[in-house]
Amino acid sequence: MSELWEILLMFVKAFGVGGLICAGAQLVINLTDLTSGKILVCFMLGGVALTALGLYQPLVDFAGAGATVPISGFGYLLANGAMRGAQKGLYEALTGSLAAASAGVSAAVVFSFLMSLIFRSHTKHS
Amino acid sequence: MQHQTIVFRNRPRIVAVSSVAGTKESEGVIGRYAETVLSDDMFGESTYEKAECKMLSHVIDGAIKNANLRRADVDMIVSGDLLNQIISASFAARDFSVPFLGVYGACSTMAESLAVAAALVDGGYCRRAVAATGSHFASAERQYRYPLELGTTRPPQSQWTVTGAGASLVAAEGDGVQITSATLGKVVDFGVTDVNNMGAAMAPAAADTILTYFRGTRKEPEEFDLIVTGDLGALGSRLLKDLTWEKGLDLSQNHVDCGEIVYNVVEDEFQGGSGAGCSALVLNSYLHAKMMAGSLKKILFVATGALLSTTSAGQGESIPCIAHAVTLER
Amino acid sequence: MTGRSRENYNRNYIEYVNTFAPPTKHFKTCGRAFLVGGFICCIGQFLRYMLELAGLSGDMLAGTVSVILIFLGTLLTGLGVYDRIGRNAGAGSIVPITGFANSVASPAIEFKTEGYVYGTAAKMFNVAGPIIVFGVSAGAAVGLVYWLLGL
Structure with a gap:
């Protein structure tokens, strides 16, 4: 019973933290008119900086997917x-970031290419 | 030409029009007046650029057919659109084997092409000329903004590019709406840099052309049944009225904006419609029908255009704008 | 007139235009972003638990979760649904990893009319390119600093 309770609590934490990161990004959009590309870069760099300072790891431990799913989690990964x-050497220090993120980048490239084979863009009505 | 205004002595006339409206556009009042209503914005083509091109050739052909003429009876096609190197217009003209003048005035292209066609006919250089303009939401979106499927939010000042096209066949004689004068605008830049706020960028250009026309010809706005602007949208219209009021000209009685009337509900589109097809569609469907029916006798048609590109916007340039005015009488 | 003096000349107009700026609804937009963003993170958490039951762990677990989310993002983009979510949710659907997938997939699908090489492939990172560029650069910088500190 307590295990189920813990899982439920984890979902609540993921929802809260992930939602707060997104709401924060929306507030930045509202106040600065940044385009979505710039927002993604800013939050990704924020994730990199916080991780380098050792501040993001506790958030990941606390909220799980709530901290890894937003784009700042991508920065955390890098x-x-x-x-x-x-810790291993200079070569690994320089290549380690993309190696860690290789799953995400490969998936984005491969799936996007597959989707472009199947679909075409739709015109919009609203 | 005096005070930027050409007065056409022989009064060339619009003897036939044709228009095509996209699916979203046909939901509003324009759907009842447009000649062709699309059930599919692809218009049976494989790309949006081809669809835009087909819309243009469709309306040019439609205008020729409505005047009971053949393609060979037309001396000139004056046409333009929003895409780079105005490909829709020139590709549409490819099928006609009629002399072609490509014009670009962004969203002001309908007034510009109408003025050029009327000048050619009035001067006796052409017996008949077709002025045609169109735009397509999807092709404009992919050129000026983002890929269609990108999940971005639309700022509240933004407008919605109209999918539609219109063509007017201008002839030296015949029954129709007379083109009595054309006022060619100057490029005006008040330093607006927000690419999502076209209304604010274009309002000074519209005000400049309208003021020049009324000052130069010593006419009063009251003489017109309608003063129609192209695609200023709700905010731009408000700014235009303020700008002209400041200079002692009251437009509030009879001003209407094509962008504001082209859609049924302006909620989703925020400020209303925009694009070269916006004024072309409204002029060649609704306004022409009202003038032929006699409920509008004299209108001032002012189409406004924002002359920016993605490169200029990327380099942080402000948005230069232009407005051309044409007076139409029945 | 130089650019600068023209700017001064027009400042009144710009200020006047800004008075018409529609009020941004912070509460509504941020609330939606919170709900949608939180929901996507919960899907991620759900996948995490499911894959954990399937026996995955560590880096592979985290990687597989993002791969599945990226797949969902690209699929919804292809179906023409993701931009509709984005229109309402704003940052709620931009910031999660699915938004990254959307920003890669949407130009890929959009520009396939210009061919698979110079359309799809060349323009795939039209929007998301900066994330890779700055991400990899920042990552390399962090790695370099940590390596120097560890010497």
């Missing part, structure tokens, strides 16, 4: 990979 690589 920085974490680089930091782990740095």
